[in-house]
Amino acid sequence: MSRSARAIAVNAALVLAAGLTLLPLAWMVSVSLMPTGEASRLPLRLLPSAPTLEHYRTLFTRLDVAGYAANSALLATAVTAISLVLNSMAGYAFAKLPFRGRDALFRTLLAALVIPAQVGMLPLFLMLKGMGLINTYAGVVIPGLASIFGIFLVRQYAQSIPDSLLDAARIDGAGELRIYRSFVLPACTPILTTLALFTFMGTWNDFLWPLIVLSDQDRFTLPVALANLLGEHAQDVELMMAGSVLTVAPMVVLFLALQRYYVAGVVSGSVKG
Amino acid sequence: MPGPSDALEPSTGRKHVAVAGRLFVAPALIAIAIFFLVPVVAALGLSLTDFDIYALADRRNLRFVGWANYGTLLTDPLFWTALRNTAIFVIAAAPLSIAVSLGAALLVDAKLARFRGLFRTALFLPVVTTLIAAAVVWRYLYHPRVGLLNRVLAWFGVAPIDWLGDPTWALPAIILMAVWKNFGFNMVIFVAGLQSIPPRLYEAASIDGAGAWQGFRHVTLPMLAPTFAFVAVMTMIGHFQLFAEPYVMTQGGPANSTLSVVLLTYLEGFRWWNLGYAAAISFVLFAVILVLTVVATRLRALGGGLDAPEAARGGRA
Structure with a gap:
């Protein structure tokens, strides 16, 4: 095959692959804008005959989607903020603040990565029930307070901070907390951005744990509310697609804005995993 | 402070x-x-x-029952069904997803490819979509009468298939959806792996008369071996935890054909409140994952020592 024929083949394959990949998402958006019932009619329509926002309006006015979105945003923000502080402190210490038994401790932590989160779920549920935290926001946040993977990512990155910089600050009389805030956090901004993005999106997209913990509909996150909506509105394709768009859209926007950090995190998580 | x-x-x-x-x-x-x-x-x-x-x-x-829950498990057909379905899902979906990831990575990373960044973003997008929303969307794509998939297949004269309602097709349908959702993640890792291969290895291979396929077989694959090992283990662990797709798309049906171990744990624990029994199920899943991870890591250590040609290993400075 000549070079130009190969170039055409490669790019055609890419267009086809990207088209197939985006098709379900494009279809979701298109159907969400169709008048009720149009997606189920024959012959097949790919685009709405008369685009309408009626399903979005229904979601906001009758089905309180704004409330669910606010719950999701609140929980994702809380988990992100808290875990960012805890993970960055621990990750930095594992990289730069030696103490006896530190490396053995870190190895133990890494070994625990192989334990699936679901294993501890049942006792955690009972524990939180005992603490009166079932059906509360705190109950949703608790398993996300700190993460081994987050500590690992920060540690890997913080290792590149020069010791001389930290020592100079110490000689100047800076306390460890000050050094952490004024030198370490700024130096780690890229990895912290990555970690914040992972945590926010992971919490937003999480389903199993909020499903277990939350029982009051007012406290549902978007994914739990969406699954719940499916119970009553399964026949209403256009409405369900509008709900899916609203659940997915913030993540897509966030990813498109910060994708460099996201991809860097995926890759650096795999290097020494 | x-x-x-x-x-x-x-x-x-x-x-x-x-x-x-x-x-x-x-x-x-x-x-x-x-x-x-x-x-x-x-x-x-x-x-x-x-x-x-x-x-x-x-x-x-509350009573202490020793290993009785594990004994019950062994004779519980529902548990064996869930384990079988999960195993099929892992064995089919994980390699399929890795193969698609590698193919996509080779395409995106191809020298002849244009707009690489754009294509990479497009192929990665399903990874960041909320799983529940994606499952809802696919539920409708698979709809027997009005779903997009059957309508497209009808153009080729294929009779409508009840994807999620037929025990033969439900699990494959979930596998296809999972591949779509996940392949972008490993694609990005493979792209990074491909970009870390020194170009001089390909030059050396082509001087030795190697064609594109031989270059792929003798340079790309061995150089990607460490990436492969990581991706394989992580993908496998992830796929064992199948839950949200069957929860939304099939509720484990029809005829339990998509009941996964985590879904069974959820049902036993939080629907039927058999928490002791559910804990036993989750521990068995953990044991299976642990054993397979250890085996995979050992195999990788073994395979890494035997497979990689000297030239390739020397190239990894």
Whole structure:
């Protein structure tokens, strides 16, 4: 095959692959804008005959989607903020603040990565029930307070901070907390951005744990509310697609804005995993 | 926040750093210990009891039953069905997803490809979409009468298939959806792996008369071996935890053909409140994942030593 024929083949394959990949998402958006019932009619329509926002309006006015979105945003923000502080402190210490038994401790932590989160779920549920935290926001946040993977990512990155910089600050009389805030956090901004993005999106997209913990509909996150909506509105394709768009859209926007950090995190998580 | 702020002698300085180090790791480690490690250990204890809805109401109804839950598991057809479905899902979806990831990575990374960044973004997008929303969308794509898939297949004269309603097709349908959702993640890792291969290896291979396929077989694949091992283990672990797709798309049906182990744990534990029994199921899943991870890591150590040609290994400076 000549070079130009190969170039055409490669790019055609890419267009086809990207088209197939985006098709379900494009279809979701298109159907969400169709008048009720149009997606189920024959012959097949790919685009709405008369685009309408009626399903979005229904979601906001009758089905309180704004409330669910606010719950999701609140929980994702809380988990992100808290875990960012805890993970960055621990990750930095594992990289730069030696103490006896530190490396053995870190190895133990890494070994625990192989334990699936679901294993501890049942006792955690009972524990939180005992603490009166079932059906509360705190109950949703608790398993996300700190993460081994987050500590690992920060540690890997913080290792590149020069010791001389930290020592100079110490000689100047800076306390460890000050050094952490004024030198370490700024130096780690890229990895912290990555970690914040992972945590926010992971919490937003999480389903199993909020499903277990939350029982009051007012406290549902978007994914739990969406699954719940499916119970009553399964026949209403256009409405369900509008709900899916609203659940997915913030993540897509966030990813498109910060994708460099996201991809860097995926890759650096795999290097020494 | 005030911190210890005096400049210190080197020896006391080291001690002071050690104290700070312990204090810095403490909050995260305490959180992980209390809310992750303790529950995992407690799960083992829980799995040795008959904790059920009566015990939930009053702890005095709780009895220690030893390994009885594990004995029950062995004779529970529902558990074997769930384990079988999960195994099929892992064995089919994980390699399929890895193959698609590698293919996509080769395309995106191809020298002749244009708009690589754009294509990479497009192929990665399903990874960041909310799984529940994606499952809802695919539920409709698979609709027997009005779903997009059957309508497209009809153009080729294929009779409508009840994807999610037919026990033969439901699991394959979930596998296809999972591949779509996940392949972008490993694609990005493969692209990074491909970009770390020194171009001189390909030049050397082509001087030796190797064609594109031979270059792929003798340079790309061996150089990607470490990436492969990582991707394979992580993908496998992830796929064992299948839950949300069957929860939304099939509720484990039809005829339990998409019942996964995690879904069964959820149903036993939180729907039927057999928490002791559910804990036993989750521990078996953990044991299976652990054994396979250890085997995979051993194989990788073994394979890495035997497979990679000297040239390729030498190239990895």
